[in-house]
Amino acid sequence: MSTIADVAARAGVSKATASRALSGRGYVSEDTRKRVADAAGELAYVAHSSATSLATGRTQTVGVIMPPVDRWFFSELLAGIQESLFALDYELALYGIREGSETRERLFDVVLPGRRFDGIIAVGIQPSAQELERLHRSERPLVSVGPYSEGSSAVSIDDIAAARIATEHLIELGHTDIAFVGGSTDPDHLSFGDAQRVEGYLEALAAAGLEAVARIADARPTMPGGYAAAVELLGDRRGRPTAIVGVCDETAIGAMIAARRLGIAVPTELSIVGVDDHEHAEMFALTTIKQSPREQGHEAVRLLRQQLDHPESPRERTVTASSLVVRSSTAGRR
Amino acid sequence: MSTIADVAARAGVSKATASRALSGRGYVSEDTRKRVADAAGELAYVAHSSATSLATGRTQTVGVIMPPVDRWFFSELLAGIQESLFALDYELALYGIREGSETRERLFDVVLPGRRFDGIIAVGIQPSAQELERLHRSERPLVSVGPYSEGSSAVSIDDIAAARIATEHLIELGHTDIAFVGGSTDPDHLSFGDAQRVEGYLEALAAAGLEAVARIADARPTMPGGYAAAVELLGDRRGRPTAIVGVCDETAIGAMIAARRLGIAVPTELSIVGVDDHEHAEMFALTTIKQSPREQGHEAVRLLRQQLDHPESPRERTVTASSLVVRSSTAGRR
DNA sequence: CATTCCTGTGGAACCGGTTCCTTTCCGTGG
DNA sequence: CCACGGAAAGGAACCGGTTCCACAGGAATG
Numbered sequence: 001m002s003t004i005a006d007v008a009a010r011a012g013v014s015k016a017t018a019s020r021a022l023s024g025r026g027y028v029s030e031d032t033r034k035r036v037a038d039a040a041g042e043l044a045y046v047a048h049s050s051a052t053s054l055a056t057g058r059t060q061t062v063g064v065i066m067p068p069v070d071r072w073f074f075s076e077l078l079a080g081i082q083e084s085l086f087a088l089d090y091e092l093a094l095y096g097i098r099e100g101s102e103t104r105e106r107l108f109d110v111v112l113p114g115r116r117f118d119g120i121i122a123v124g125i126q127p128s129a130q131e132l133e134r135l136h137r138s139e140r141p142l143v144s145v146g147p148y149s150e151g152s153s154a155v156s157i158d159d160i161a162a163a164r165i166a167t168e169h170l171i172e173l174g175h176t177d178i179a180f181v182g183g184s185t186d187p188d189h190l191s192f193g194d195a196q197r198v199e200g201y202l203e204a205l206a207a208a209g210l211e212a213v214a215r216i217a218d219a220r221p222t223m224p225g226g227y228a229a230a231v232e233l234l235g236d237r238r239g240r241p242t243a244i245v246g247v248c249d250e251t252a253i254g255a256m257i258a259a260r261r262l263g264i265a266v267p268t269e270l271s272i273v274g275v276d277d278h279e280h281a282e283m284f285a286l287t288t289i290k291q292s293p294r295e296q297g298h299e300a301v302r303l304l305r306q307q308l309d310h311p312e313s314p315r316e317r318t319v320t321a322s323s324l325v326v327r328s329s330t331a332g333r334r
Numbered sequence: 335m336s337t338i339a340d341v342a343a344r345a346g347v348s349k350a351t352a353s354r355a356l357s358g359r360g361y362v363s364e365d366t367r368k369r370v371a372d373a374a375g376e377l378a379y380v381a382h383s384s385a386t387s388l389a390t391g392r393t394q395t396v397g398v399i400m401p402p403v404d405r406w407f408f409s410e411l412l413a414g415i416q417e418s419l420f421a422l423d424y425e426l427a428l429y430g431i432r433e434g435s436e437t438r439e440r441l442f443d444v445v446l447p448g449r450r451f452d453g454i455i456a457v458g459i460q461p462s463a464q465e466l467e468r469l470h471r472s473e474r475p476l477v478s479v480g481p482y483s484e485g486s487s488a489v490s491i492d493d494i495a496a497a498r499i500a501t502e503h504l505i506e507l508g509h510t511d512i513a514f515v516g517g518s519t520d521p522d523h524l525s526f527g528d529a530q531r532v533e534g535y536l537e538a539l540a541a542a543g544l545e546a547v548a549r550i551a552d553a554r555p556t557m558p559g560g561y562a563a564a565v566e567l568l569g570d571r572r573g574r575p576t577a578i579v580g581v582c583d584e585t586a587i588g589a590m591i592a593a594r595r596l597g598i599a600v601p602t603e604l605s606i607v608g609v610d611d612h613e614h615a616e617m618f619a620l621t622t623i624k625q626s627p628r629e630q631g632h633e634a635v636r637l638l639r640q641q642l643d644h645p646e647s648p649r650e651r652t653v654t655a656s657s658l659v660v661r662s663s664t665a666g667r668r
Numbered sequence: 669c670a671t672t673c674c675t676g677t678g679g680a681a682c683c684g685g686t687t688c689c690t691t692t693c694c695g696t697g698g
Numbered sequence: 699c700c701a702c703g704g705a706a707a708g709g710a711a712c713c714g715g716t717t718c719c720a721c722a723g724g725a726a727t728g
Contacts, residue, residue, distance in 0.1 A: 001447070001449070040348075044447070045449050046443075046444060046447040047448065048388070048448070048449055049448040049449060049450045050384045050385075050387035050393065050449070051388050053384035054382070054384040054385050054388050059384065061427075068409070068413055069403050069409045069412060069623065070406070070409045070410070070413070070613075072404070075402070075409055077405070078403060079402055079403070079404070082430045086430070086437065090648045091427055091445075092427065092428050092429075093395075093425055093426065093427055093428075094416065094426050094427075094428045095426075096413065096416045096420070103420065109380075110380060111425075112381070112447065113335070113378070113380035114380050114381065114383040115335070115382055115383060115384070116383045116384075116425065140351075164469070171504075196564075208370065223614055223617065224613070224614060224616070225619045227617055246513075257617075260594070271413040279404075279556075279558070280557055280558060282558070283557065283558040283561055283591075285587075318610045
């Protein structure tokens, strides 16, 4: 492995000049620049990243803190972040967060102050006041995706609006008995965005004077979760709702499959609407609210870069639009 | 941000002693060690990772090269890798590979020689001879998951056996007209493991003297992919097969849903078997071949660590077992 | 013609750790 | 009593870059 000293020697210049020639900063004659470039090429020289980081104070790495990527939304988001970072020549250090706070502690106590990265994208976590304080002291810009924290940039969907629009769509179709699948009585078990979706559902009902009939079924935000919850919800033939709002498309699709198994026709006997526009939504002809997690990933990187390049620029908050996509899982109430 | 010099000054010792006290290497009196530890605690000292890397030549980072995590298998695998690396105090640098080889080139030309990580886990890619050569020259251990390359450790499922067992199961049930969903006529479009699954299917048929009736339907390894292929395959009422092997569970589930839509009863009129034991397999009562991608992730890290700690140790190849899980999507031929 | 400015380059310091080498001190064995 | 060995600690070199500063030479300006 060759070092910049080797390159300099071969090109017959000093280390300083070689460094300038390669980075393009400072005065170097065209002739010298070329000689250095050739020497570097011949030696297949690549700068040692740790040395560069130590000297410059920048690591060209972004830390991404994220829940398990087993949900479509997160995997798409990660793909978006990856694409954008790659285009900007940044590395991506991935940190998973699980239930146990052990991970989280170590992240904030050791990893962050280790100055391993220039900035952070935190997905779906709301840092505590103490954690925010640490972040702030570490002087590293943070962009959160999902929850919004004072003093940092954020990109989020308006989860309240999304669920409200979904619910309103059903109300407009004449439904009055609309259940929500995917809530949780345990607030710790409900992600920030999912909690807001519950809220949006309740808002829409209240606006239509239907708050009294609100029904929230617990379910994990997965297809089996939606399936199980729907089996229970729809089991009672007379008491069952005429429409369902799923906390996300996975849940909605699970409910849809449950309905089919129970012999309940969708959409004639039961309307279902989801949120996300999951890649499977089209196959199931699911009416849903479209989000673009991949684009949110791009946006998160854009915001982070803004702060990396211009540390004094104001924090921004991007709220991405969501739109209703009507397919064939919803129909007017008979 | 405090440095080790600050800690040393506060504890009244030299940098060298402070370093030894904190790392636990070399002679330090118990008394001094404690003073240094206290000083470090008071200053909330955390070593600068770039400085440590530069000095030691180790980055405590593992590069993970992986296809998009939108398939369940890969997201589980990633989760497994993450868990194990975290437990070992290693960072995880994630690199996505997409169709375009641009990513791949940059990876091998710039990222690898930049000595950003101590070792690599490559998932589902078969490095070219030239790439292997580079890897070898960079002296960084490689563990591949999936394809096996000469001179590196690998963890893989026996994909051939998996598909063979699935197909044999159907043959034992009396099926003779068994289609495979999820092949591809374009070999570039078929991952290494998926190609082996096609092979296993053909092997089983051949062993039963059924090679003449082999039918391979093109489909992407996703639920919609399986759905679309199955709709076409099952559309012809008289020519349709009595059993289907899916290249993976997603495809198999897609086929299952297609069958239901077409009014074909599973398993009485059509048996379906998948490969993976996807988290949704149970909900669909899908008979399948169980893999444990998460454990494969753990295993990959174990193999890598082996090489990091003992560079001269022989390369290992782990082939994880797969077992048939019979649920209710398969039945004897009527 | 003297001053100033700008370009091009090299020497040396620096980033923040780790580690080699040396010195001092003390206890032990011959 | 002296030689020796091991514990404890410090000084300095080193890892491989970047950048500050000094300096030389030529062009432009007054």
